[in-house]
Amino acid sequence: MISTSSATRSDKRSMAEINKFDNLKLKKTETQEKNPLPSKEMIKQDKQAGES
Known part of the structure; x- marks a missing residue:
């Protein structure tokens, strides 16, 4: 056990x-x-690619 004084x-x-x-x-x-x-443009491109 560690004594409080040494700590x-x-x-x-x-x-x-x-x-x-x-x-x-x-x-x-x-x-x-x-x-x-990703930039807003990259997100927009990904959404468009997913819809086609």
């Missing part, structure tokens, strides 16, 4: 590490959607 010390250490983290060291990245939603 509290661990939490304080974790928070100290989080507070020291420097966001400026992160690299900027471009995100790309892997499964983009």
Whole structure:
């Protein structure tokens, strides 16, 4: 069983590490959607193709 006092010390250490983290060291990245939603035109074409 974990005592609450040891968990509290661990939490304080974790928070100290989080507070020291420097966001400026992160690299900027471009995100790309892997499964983009179809455009209105594509939906319209699919509907027309299904009706014929």
